[in-house]
Amino acid sequence: MKRIYLDHNATTPLRPEVLAAMMPYLTGEYGNASSIHAFGQNARGAVEQARLQVARLIGAREAEIMFTSGGTESDNYAILGAVAAAPGKTKHVITSAIEHVAALDPCRALAKQGIELTILPVDRNGLVSPEDVGGAIRPETALVTIMLANNEIGTIEPIAEIGKIAEEKGIVFHTDAVQAAGKVPIDVEKLGVDLLSISAHKFCGPKGVGALYIRKGTRLEPLLYGGHSERDRRPGTEDVAAIAGMGKAAELALAEMGGESERIRRLRDRLEQGLLERVPHAWVNSASAPRVPNTANLTFPFIEGESMVIALDLKGIACSTGAACSSGALEPSHVLLALGLAPEDARATLRLSLGHQTTSDEIDFALETIPPVIERLRRLSPTAYKIA
Ligand code: PLP
Numbered sequence: 001m002k003r004i005y006l007d008h009n010a011t012t013p014l015r016p017e018v019l020a021a022m023m024p025y026l027t028g029e030y031g032n033a034s035s036i037h038a039f040g041q042n043a044r045g046a047v048e049q050a051r052l053q054v055a056r057l058i059g060a061r062e063a064e065i066m067f068t069s070g071g072t073e074s075d076n077y078a079i080l081g082a083v084a085a086a087p088g089k090t091k092h093v094i095t096s097a098i099e100h101v102a103a104l105d106p107c108r109a110l111a112k113q114g115i116e117l118t119i120l121p122v123d124r125n126g127l128v129s130p131e132d133v134g135g136a137i138r139p140e141t142a143l144v145t146i147m148l149a150n151n152e153i154g155t156i157e158p159i160a161e162i163g164k165i166a167e168e169k170g171i172v173f174h175t176d177a178v179q180a181a182g183k184v185p186i187d188v189e190k191l192g193v194d195l196l197s198i199s200a201h202k203f204c205g206p207k208g209v210g211a212l213y214i215r216k217g218t219r220l221e222p223l224l225y226g227g228h229s230e231r232d233r234r235p236g237t238e239d240v241a242a243i244a245g246m247g248k249a250a251e252l253a254l255a256e257m258g259g260e261s262e263r264i265r266r267l268r269d270r271l272e273q274g275l276l277e278r279v280p281h282a283w284v285n286s287a288s289a290p291r292v293p294n295t296a297n298l299t300f301p302f303i304e305g306e307s308m309v310i311a312l313d314l315k316g317i318a319c320s321t322g323a324a325c326s327s328g329a330l331e332p333s334h335v336l337l338a339l340g341l342a343p344e345d346a347r348a349t350l351r352l353s354l355g356h357q358t359t360s361d362e363i364d365f366a367l368e369t370i371p372p373v374i375e376r377l378r379r380l381s382p383t384a385y386k387i388a
Contacts, residue, residue: 003316004362008202008294008355009151009179010320014245015204015356021248022206025241033238034229043240050247057250058177058196059187060213066230067243070210071178072102074197077212077223077234078174079106079145082195083115084221086142086172092116094136094144096128096157097338102197103145103176104334116140122338125289126153130161137169144173148191149180152335152351153286154295156184163192172218178202178210182253183261183292194218200242204356205249209242256356264354265293267363271352272296274363278371285339285349294354299345303377306330308350311373317366320351344383 005013025046031039033047051062068074083091095107097119104119111117118136122128128146137144144166149156159175166173174195177186182203188196195218199210214220220233227235272284275298285297300308305321312319332346341349352366 001316002365003318004365005357006317006319006352006354006362006366008358009154009351009353011201011207012204012355013357014206015249015252017252018205018245018248022241022245025244029240031240033240034227043238046240046244046247047238050243050250053247053251053254054198054211057181057186057254058198058213059189060196061216063231064188064213064216066212066214066233067238067246068210068212068234069208070201071100071176071197071199074178074199074210074212075100075102075145075174075176076106077220078195078197079103079143080110080223081220082143082172082174082218083110085219088140088142090116090140091142092118092138092140093142094118094120094133094146096120096122096146098122098126098128098150098153098155098335099145099147100151100176100178102178103147103174107145115142120146124340126150126155126286126335126339127289128157128162130158130165133162134165134169137165137171141169141171144171145176146173147176147179148186148196149177149183149292150335151179152295152333153289153297153339154179154291154353155286156180156290156292159191159193166194167192179295180292182249182257183294185257188213188215195220200246200249203249203253206242206245209239209246211246260356261293264356264358267358267360268294268296268354271354271363271366272298274367275370278367279374282374285336285341294358296352296354297349298352299341299349300374300378301345301348302381302383303348303374304330305347305349307377308348308373311377312350312370315369315373317369319353321347321349 031043033043055062175193176197178199181198194215196213201207332343336346
């Protein structure tokens with residue numbers, strides 16, 4: 001059966017060039033990057049080359065890149081580390097209602113420990129207002145954390161404007177750029193961020209490796225203790241192969257960014273347009289907001305996203321829905337609810353995310369396959385009688 005993968009925001013396939021860059025460190029070059037002999041120094045060389053490649057992807061200096069185990073760790077390190085390092089007893093954190101749980105949950109954990117937390121709303125398009133951020137800042141604000149691109153709807157938040165406000169008020173500013181890295185140009189100077197998280201497996205690198213950009217001079221308490229790796233900031237023997245793979249993936253993403261983004265944007269727009277033309281009562285969420293080029297988020301009222309995902313999987317299309325199974329119940333996505341969608345509409349939502357391997361033929365296949373599946377599910381749906 002033909003199978004197509006339209007779930008690149010969940011993860012991406014490893015590119016062959018990335019695997020080739022990793023292979024030496026999974027085989028003959030097995031040294032520990034902290035050892036002073038030749039084996040160790042070869043491993044160290046690979047880690048430092050990757051640091052340069054990752055720094056270039058986001059316009060940073062090498063010394064400002066700390067490798068981590070992925071986006072979740074980078075977000076936790078930034079949020080927990082910056083708040084722990086902030087002076088004073090009363091501390092306050094500002095975030096938004098559409099953050100990934102990798103950022104929201106550490107904020108909520110801090111709130112349980114007595115840190116004051118402001119969760120800012122977003123507009124109908126999923127955008128945070130910089131004025132709201134400015135208005136929420138207090139003398140005791142220790143951190144602002146707002147994501148650069150949303151993983152469900154793809155919106156690009158006004159990070160540079162928020163960065164200016166945070167800088168003027170001297171507040172540490174973190175952004176989760178996990179869904180932006182490799183898809184849109186990133187320049188930490190233009191964004192005015194102090195901390196920025198990325199994850200390799202979202203841009204055709206390996207899973208389980210990421211990076212945190214730490215602007216020179218930003219105070220951060222370590223989360224882990226036990227060694228001197230990563231400039232004493234993150235102990236533990238480096239996963240040299242994964243780091244080398246992340247470096248190669250960053251280099252490729254940067255080199256191909258312009259043309260590849262445009263190609264993917266055209267395919268995404270054709271997919272959205274085609275589905276809107278073929279499926280009545282459907283809409284694209286955040287359609288008029290600035291968005292990463294690969295993400296389409298559409299609501300097809302009167303059906304359950306989960307049944308759509310299962311039915312499409314049986315037809316050979318991998319995608320995801322705007323609901324997550326938690327404690328046995330299908331919870332509508334907090335992101336879609338924050339946009340103002342009704343819970344039943346949030347549950348009737350599909351996320352289709354394209355990537356480097358997506359072809360025009362695959363979009364044709366998706367346009368042939370998805371509409372009849374939705375029509376069939378609607379015929380079976382007890383709520384579809386509402387369709388005029
Ligand atoms: N932040 C965002 C916006 C994400 O989309 C993800 C992954 O889906 C993460 C953080 C977590 O990254 P990782 O899977 O590398 O832990």
